Amino acid sequence: xxxxxxxxxxxxxxxxxxxxxxxxxxxxxxxxxxxxxxxxxxxxxxxxxxxxxxxxxxxxxxxxxxxxxxxxxxxxxxxxxxxxxxxxxxxxxxxxxxxxxxxxxxxxxxxxxxxxxxxxxxxxxxxxxxxxxxxxxxxxxxxxxxxxxxxxxxxxxxxxxxxxxxxxxxxxxxxxxxxxxxxxxxxxxxxxxxxxxxxxxxxxxxxxxxxxxxxxxxxxxxxxxxxxxxxxxxxxxxxxxxxxxxxxxxxxxxxxxxxxxxxxxxxxxxxxxxxxxxxxxxxxxxxxxxxxxxxxxxxxxxxxxxxxxxxxxxxxxxxxx
Numbered sequence: 386x387x388x389x390x391x392x393x394x395x396x397x398x399x400x401x402x403x404x405x406x407x408x409x410x411x412x413x414x415x416x417x418x419x420x421x422x423x424x425x426x427x428x429x430x431x432x433x434x435x436x437x438x439x440x441x442x443x444x445x446x447x448x449x450x451x452x453x454x455x456x457x458x459x460x461x462x463x464x465x466x467x468x469x470x471x472x473x474x475x476x477x478x479x480x481x482x483x484x485x486x487x488x489x490x491x492x493x494x495x496x497x498x499x500x501x502x503x504x505x506x507x508x509x510x511x512x513x514x515x516x517x518x519x520x521x522x523x524x525x526x527x528x529x530x531x532x533x534x535x536x537x538x539x540x541x542x543x544x545x546x547x548x549x550x551x552x553x554x555x556x557x558x559x560x561x562x563x564x565x566x567x568x569x570x571x572x573x574x575x576x577x578x579x580x581x582x583x584x585x586x587x588x589x590x591x592x593x594x595x596x597x598x599x600x601x602x603x604x605x606x607x608x609x610x611x612x613x614x615x616x617x618x619x620x621x622x623x624x625x626x627x628x629x630x631x632x633x634x635x636x637x638x639x640x641x642x643x644x645x646x647x648x649x650x651x652x653x654x655x656x657x658x659x660x661x662x663x664x665x666x667x668x669x670x671x672x673x674x675x676x677x678x679x680x681x682x683x684x685x686x687x688x689x690x691x692x693x694x695x696x697x698x699x700x701x702x703x704x705x706x
Contacts, residue, residue, distance in 0.1 A: 387450075387481040388416040389511050390576075392469050394462035395423045395489040398497070399436045405492035406443055408503065410510040414443070417511065418450040420478065422465035424458040438699050447698040452478075454696055457689035459595035462488050463570055463603035467590050468694055470583050473576060474590075477694070483518060484576040485511075488569050501569025504531045504622050514573055517619050524626070525616025528572040533620060534645040535566045536630055537605045539663055540652060550651035557649075562630040563663065565618055566608030566648065574611065582610050591692050596684035598654035602662070605648070609662055620644065657681050 391409065393402055399421065406412075419440060425433045437453050445451040456468050466486055472478040490497035494505060503509060507529045518524050528534070541559030542549045556562075583590060593599045611618075619626050625644050627633045637644050650659070652668045653676045667673055 386479060387418050388413070388483065388515065389418070389573075390478075390481045390484045391417065391419045392466070392484060392486045393419065393421045393489055394465035394486070395421055395425065395433060396458070396462075397425045397429055397433065398489045399423070399425075399433045401490045401493040401496060402487070403436055403439050405494075406440060408492040408509055410508060411512040412443070413511070414445055414450050418452070418481070419445060420452045420454065420469065422454050422456050422468055424456050424465070426458075430455065434697065434699060447700070448696075452696060453698060454694050456694055457595075457691050459688055460593065460603060461595075461597065461600035463600045463607065464595060466570060466607065467603075470576075470579055471590050472694065473580055474583060474587070477696075480576055480580065482575075483515070483573055485514075485573040487571050491569070491571050500531050501571055502531065503529055503571075507622055514621070517621070518575070521617060521626075523617045523628075524619055525578050525614065526567075526572050526574050526611050527619045527621060528567045529621050530568055530571070532568065532646045533623060533625075533643065534618060534633065535568060535605075535608070535648040536633070536645050537563045537566055537608060537648050537650070539563060540650040540665075542649070543652075543668065550649050550654075553647050553649055556647060560647075560649070564605065564609040564612035565630070565633075565645075566605045570604050570607055578611055578614055578616065579607075582614075593658060594681060594685040595688040596658075596680060598651065598680065599658045599684075601651065602654050602659035605650075606659065606662060 421437055423430055423433055434453055440451055456465060460467060473480050488501060490502065492503050509529060514527050517527050538560045540550060541557050615628060617626055617628050623644055625636060627636055633645060650663055652665045653672060655663050656665050656673065
């Protein structure tokens with residue numbers, strides 16, 4: 386059994402990961418593995434594969450601890466996470482002790498830097514992360530985040546002209562905290578927490594139109610799946626540990642320190658993609674119909690129906706064709 390799987394979700398930016406792979410401290414090729422889930426376009430993905438081959442300079446070996454999986458461009462990076470869980474459930478990938486999800490730009494502190502990039506001066510040390518999990522069996526999720534944990538809350542702001550969602554410094558009147566999530570879905574987890582959930586809910590692995598809004602809803606759903614299991618969350622950058630939103634608020638007061646950011650739902654996205662998490666009334670018939678015909682249906686019609694996952698390497702027969 387592998388100790389860590391580093392699951393890289395890539396679309397045409399793998400060089401960003403490869404150039405900064407040394408930020409993954411104490412990666413052990415004997416115990417750890419890299420799985421790259423790639424949905425780059427047809428005319429560029431083979432160059433991405435050649436870029437992945439540079440990881441062999443770090444003592445990685447193809448089909449032993451380095452894997453490249455071609456997937457459809459569906460669900461942005463969270464679609465890759467769902468495809469990884471499919472592989473675990475189908476026994477195409479052995480379940481490791483820990484699964485570490487990173488977007489391809491996550492370790493790059495010069496390019497593509499935003500809230501879902503590794504914080505400056507953070508040490509993404511696999512040995513240290515392992516010790517955090519081992520020190521408390523109730524720890525389910527460990528993360529490094531620039532803004533701390535995201536507190537997912539219902540959205541009481543109703544405006545027919547704009548659909549407010551996302552960041553806000555305050556908890557609006559009428560808003561209800563629901564769960565936690567991490568920016569970009571970059572976190573480390575005990576994978577059985579998801580495997581057990583998807584065994585009971587397999588249709589979620591491939592259902593949906595794969596749009597941007599669909600992906601945003603999945604970012605919070607992944608957090609809710611963990612939150613509902615009453616795990617402990619560990620913020621490695623702030624040395625903070627908590628289980629519930631109420632516990633987080635109490636810890637913030639005692640430390641006089643901000644440990645998270647509120648994240649408000651997009652009404653339309655939840656109406657179409659997330660009613661299992663939060664039910665919203667019609668924002669307006671016009672806005673719903675506009676989204677239906679301009680976004681929801683086009684994505685539903687144009688998204689790839691090809692759910693196959695293909696493991697390839699530089700010496701794969703198909704590359705010689």
